[in-house]
Amino acid sequence: xxxxxxxxxxxxxxxxxxxxxxxxxxxxxxxxxxxxxxxxxxxxxxxxxxxxxxxxxxxxxxxxxxxxxxxxxxxxxxxxxxxxxxxxxxxxxxxxxxxxxxxxxxxxxxxxxxxxxxxxxxxxxxxxxxxxxxxxxxxxxxxxxxxxxxxxxxxxxxxxxxxxxxxxxxxxxxxxxxxxxxxxxxxxxxxxxxxxxxxxxxxxxxxxxxxxxxxxxxxxxxxxxxxxxxxxxxxxxxxxxxxxxxxxxxxxxxxxxxxxxxxxxxxxxxxxxxxxxxxxxxxxxxxxxxxxxxxxxxxxxxxxxx
Amino acid sequence: xxxxxxxxxxxxxxxxxxxxxxxxxxxxxxxxxxxxxxxxxxxxxxxxxxxxxxxxxxxxxxxxxxxxxxxxxxxxxxxxxxxxxxxxxxxxxxxxxxxxxxxxxxxxxxxxxxxxxxxxxxxxxxxxxxxxxxxxxxxxxxxxxxxxxxxxxxxxxxxxxxxxxxxxxxxxxxxxxxxxxxxxxxxxxxxxxxxxxxxxxxxxxxxxxxxxxxxxxxxxxxxxxxxxxxxxxxxxxxxxxxxxxxxxxxxxxxxxxxxxxxxxxxxxxxxxxxxxxxxxx
Amino acid sequence: xxxxxxxxxxxxxxxxxxxxxxxxxxxxxxxxxxxxxxxxxxxxxxxxxxxxxxxxxxxxxxxxxxxxxxxxxxxxxxxxxxxxxxxxxxxxxxxxxxxxxxxxxxxxxxxxxxxxxxxxxxxxxxxxxxxxxxxxxxxxxxxxxxxxxxxxxxxxxxxxxxxxxxxxxxxxxxxxxxxxxxxxxxxxxxxxxxxxxxxxxxxxxxxxxxxxxxxxxxxxxxxxxxxxxxxxxxxxxxxxxxxxxxxxxxxxxxxxxxxxxxxxxxxxxxxxxxxxxxxxxxxxxxxxxxxxxxxxxxxxxxxxxxxxxxxxxxxxxxxxxxxxxxxxxx
Numbered sequence: 076x077x078x079x080x081x082x083x084x085x086x087x088x089x090x091x092x093x094x095x096x097x098x099x100x101x102x103x104x105x106x107x108x109x110x111x112x113x114x115x116x117x118x119x120x121x122x123x124x125x126x127x128x129x130x131x132x133x134x135x136x137x138x139x140x141x142x143x144x145x146x147x148x149x150x151x152x153x154x155x156x157x158x159x160x161x162x163x164x165x166x167x168x169x170x171x172x173x174x175x176x177x178x179x180x181x182x183x184x185x186x187x188x189x190x191x192x193x194x195x196x197x198x199x200x201x202x203x204x205x206x207x208x209x210x211x212x213x214x215x216x217x218x219x220x221x222x223x224x225x226x227x228x229x230x231x232x233x234x235x236x237x238x239x240x241x242x243x244x245x246x247x248x249x250x251x252x253x254x255x256x257x258x259x260x261x262x263x264x265x266x267x268x269x270x271x272x273x274x275x276x277x278x279x280x281x282x283x284x285x286x287x288x289x290x291x292x293x294x295x296x297x298x299x300x301x302x303x304x305x306x307x308x309x310x311x312x313x314x315x316x317x318x319x320x321x322x323x324x325x326x327x328x329x330x331x332x333x334x335x336x337x338x339x340x341x342x343x344x345x346x347x348x349x350x351x352x353x354x355x356x357x358x359x360x361x362x363x364x365x366x367x368x369x370x371x372x373x374x375x376x377x378x379x380x381x
Numbered sequence: 382x383x384x385x386x387x388x389x390x391x392x393x394x395x396x397x398x399x400x401x402x403x404x405x406x407x408x409x410x411x412x413x414x415x416x417x418x419x420x421x422x423x424x425x426x427x428x429x430x431x432x433x434x435x436x437x438x439x440x441x442x443x444x445x446x447x448x449x450x451x452x453x454x455x456x457x458x459x460x461x462x463x464x465x466x467x468x469x470x471x472x473x474x475x476x477x478x479x480x481x482x483x484x485x486x487x488x489x490x491x492x493x494x495x496x497x498x499x500x501x502x503x504x505x506x507x508x509x510x511x512x513x514x515x516x517x518x519x520x521x522x523x524x525x526x527x528x529x530x531x532x533x534x535x536x537x538x539x540x541x542x543x544x545x546x547x548x549x550x551x552x553x554x555x556x557x558x559x560x561x562x563x564x565x566x567x568x569x570x571x572x573x574x575x576x577x578x579x580x581x582x583x584x585x586x587x588x589x590x591x592x593x594x595x596x597x598x599x600x601x602x603x604x605x606x607x608x609x610x611x612x613x614x615x616x617x618x619x620x621x622x623x624x625x626x627x628x629x630x631x632x633x634x635x636x637x638x639x640x641x642x643x644x645x646x647x648x649x650x651x652x653x654x655x656x657x658x659x660x661x662x
Numbered sequence: 663x664x665x666x667x668x669x670x671x672x673x674x675x676x677x678x679x680x681x682x683x684x685x686x687x688x689x690x691x692x693x694x695x696x697x698x699x700x701x702x703x704x705x706x707x708x709x710x711x712x713x714x715x716x717x718x719x720x721x722x723x724x725x726x727x728x729x730x731x732x733x734x735x736x737x738x739x740x741x742x743x744x745x746x747x748x749x750x751x752x753x754x755x756x757x758x759x760x761x762x763x764x765x766x767x768x769x770x771x772x773x774x775x776x777x778x779x780x781x782x783x784x785x786x787x788x789x790x791x792x793x794x795x796x797x798x799x800x801x802x803x804x805x806x807x808x809x810x811x812x813x814x815x816x817x818x819x820x821x822x823x824x825x826x827x828x829x830x831x832x833x834x835x836x837x838x839x840x841x842x843x844x845x846x847x848x849x850x851x852x853x854x855x856x857x858x859x860x861x862x863x864x865x866x867x868x869x870x871x872x873x874x875x876x877x878x879x880x881x882x883x884x885x886x887x888x889x890x891x892x893x894x895x896x897x898x899x900x901x902x903x904x905x906x907x908x909x910x911x912x913x914x915x916x917x918x919x920x921x922x923x924x925x926x927x928x929x930x931x932x933x934x935x936x937x938x939x940x941x942x943x944x945x946x947x948x949x950x951x952x953x954x955x956x957x958x959x960x961x962x963x964x965x966x967x968x969x970x971x972x973x974x975x976x977x978x979x980x981x982x983x984x985x986x987x988x989x990x991x992x
Contacts, residue, residue: 456881458877458880458881461876461877461880463784463785486880486883486884486885487883489880489881489882489883490882490883491883492881493881493882494877494878494881496874496877496878497874498874500872500874500875500878502875502878502879502893502896502897503875503897504896504897504899505896513879513882513892514882514883514884516892517879517882517883517884517885517888517892518882518883563878566878566882567881567882570882570883576881
């Protein structure tokens with residue numbers, strides 16, 4: 076047996092060394108080529124993203140930096156006054172109102188679900204977790220259809236701000252629930268046990284100890300949900316109706332920033348297209364600001380705790 | 382050279398008595414003034430010794446003494462770490478390891494490595510794991526791969542246990558079996574030197590004993606350099622021992638290198654004796 | 663059964679044959695009822711969501727039957743003697759083409775990018791790139807729509823399109839006339855749009871591949887690329903597949919950007935330089951004029967297709983990413 080293996084071993088070694096030296100040039104070439112292609116990939120990825128950012132600033136800055144953009148109502152340009160596009164004050168207010176109502180409903184429910192699924196082992200909680208995870212991936216336009224079917228038609232409210240809020244709120248729910256669940260789960264078990272060991276009831280522990288400890292995660296999750304909701308176009312497009320006026324009322328036709336981008340972008344007036352860029356830049360700045368704040372705040376809180 | 386019946390805590394003369402037999406053996410690797418620095422901070426300084434062929438060289442020393450850092454310098458694994466600089470001469474036979482005369486990939490296939498934790502490729506079958514190195518090196522012939530697989534698994538003393546389930550995944554094996562699979566994988570590419578970085582630190586005592594026995598068996602086909610924090614293990618398996626210690630600037634330095642029997646019974650340096658007797662580390 | 667894999671959970675429940683029981687004997691306080699109510703409300707909303715979308719679509723499915731899937735016509739008839747014809751074939755194929763192009767770009771370019779960020783960039787740049795990618799994943803799709811419509815459409819119309827249409831032998835793929843808004847442009851914009859979210863997850867997945875496996879691979883004589891291709895990617899494949907599924911789900915559900923850069927044409931000519939429609943995009947473009955007509959149920963029916971596809975993909979990708987997280991810990 077031993078001799079057989081020694082002979083075999085020699086044979087294998089010869090073949091291996093011969094193959095290794097025969098292929099090394101090619102293998103090295105392929106490796107360098109593919110590594111170079113990875114660099115190309117990172118360039119290809121950066122190219123469109125960079126181009127989007129550059130265009131946002133070059134076309135949108137003049138709108139964003141003018142006071143009229145924030146203070147005036149939109150105007151319809153004519154052939155005589157092609158640059159009279161006004162501002163987007165109503166859309167800013169509309170977006171804020173839609174988001175406000177949406178948060179009013181979604182925050183308590185979303186956080187409630189998140190805490191419940193994090194703290195319960197029941198079969199209902201497991202099902203709920205699955206539903207949340209699935210709903211996170213639902214396209215936002217479906218929420219628009221839902222809001223249309225329920226609020227606009229079934230409840231008879233017609234196209235209105237409320238329907239937009241409902242669509243956006245429904246969209247935010249699973250996001251809030253998922254981030255809250257993670258935040259609550261990340262609270263160290265020792266903290267919870269300390270509360271229980273002191274004789275506190277489970278609900279008291281949860282409310283007084285676990286929730287305050289998880290608040291950073293919950294808030295940054297909420298901020299991310301908000302930043303996602305601000306730019307959502309499809310759901311509001313289907314249900315808010317559109318308006319040129321300034322309104323806070325839930326039952327009125329509404330306007331929203333992304334909806335206005337959608338309308339402006341296909342305009343034949345350059346000034347209106349520039350306004351579309353302006354709103355887009357405004358949204359991107361807000362979204363970046365919100366996500367960065369959430370991130371930095373969460374990081375600093377985390378360091379503080381250690 | 383089977384030391385299985387010795388108890389773990391007992392380092393006796395008998396265990397290391399015959400280990401001086403490599404004195405006239407050819408040199409597999411030689412180190413001269415080898416230093417390793419990370420971002421300008423020296424982690425290992427001025428190590429020089431020869432690694433005798435078909436023998437086991439153990440690197441021992443307290444944690445922080447740079448044993449693993451030194452080991453990883455031998456097959457250029459520090460190339461992966463940004464800011465790592467290796468200076469001095471490392472030679473594999475006549476080849477300057479850092480000289481650039483042979484490609485790093487070829488070099489690494491001639492200086493294999495076994496790691497602290499068993500790390501079989503999780504998505505590959507046992508068979509694919511063992512022959513992965515041959516495939517990397519361009520071997521495609523099924524008959525060669527089959528032979529090499531059986532051969533390497535036999536050498537790693539695990540062939541009988543797994544020959545009927547070569548299509549199974551590595552995760553189905555026990556920790557000790559996984560580590561032997563990894564040794565087989567390393568042996569399959571027929572390296573001249575096998576570096577072992579605390580190969581039993583994640584294993585239970587029985588698996589550890591079997592790996593130690595295996596080391597004694599495979600040294601007739603491959604030169605072994607093993608890092609261990611376990612002095613009994615060094616005494617049991619090695620022929621030569623290098624003792625490293627952390628200097629005042631926190632860099633690892635070589636205190637003493639010699640036949641294992643000498644290091645463990647009659648070291649030249651008092652610090653070696655202190656370490657062997659468990660006074661620090 | 664339970665998806666609860668957390669290490670931080672309430673005192674471990676006693677499991678018996680009937681199911682799980684909590685050791686706590688204290689009665690449920692008001693606080694627990696609040697949580698339960700919120701959860702029940704959500705369950706209700708979710709059920710109502712699925713129900714509403716399906717319910718509103720029923721008239722269209724009943725009227726059109728199987729033709730809704732095999733027909734490429736979309737004619738709303740106001741004359742009661744002439745039946746309306748609604749078919750989703752064009753939109754289904756349009757969605758497949760645009761999402762197909764997009765996912766191809768995202769997976770190829772995105773995997774390369776994720777590998778480059780993890781293994782090639784110096785560590786300081788790596789953190790910056792990772793943060794940037796995650797920020798870009800938050801850019802709303804309507805922004806990409808504006809970019810596609812205003813910047814890329816003219817470029818496609820006058821530069822890229824004529825060039826592609828002029829390549830001999832590829833008429834079957836591109837057609838012979840150049841268009842601005844077209845499948846190819848829509849696919850490219852969609853690809854750029856889903857790329858950041860693919861890279862964000864893909865990078866995390868690739869980063870989780872144990873360093874020891876990489877070193878083992880290199881120690882066997884593998885080149886850098888062999889290590890990436892044969893060791894890193896196979897080990898990360900489940901998670902990458904999950905990231906791809908998630909990205910594909912986003913691509914399929916994308917609405918406004920598609921209605922902006924794909925145009926709104928229904929044809930059975932699927933050459934890449936032709937305009938077309940996607941499921942979600944068509945709902946948005948037709949919505950205004952559909953009001954008050956029998957088009958609305960048909961648009962809801964498109965929503966049902968979208969819902970079935972995207973929810974099942976969401977389910978799959980969640981499972982896969984979770985499985986990878988468990989598998990990656992050696």
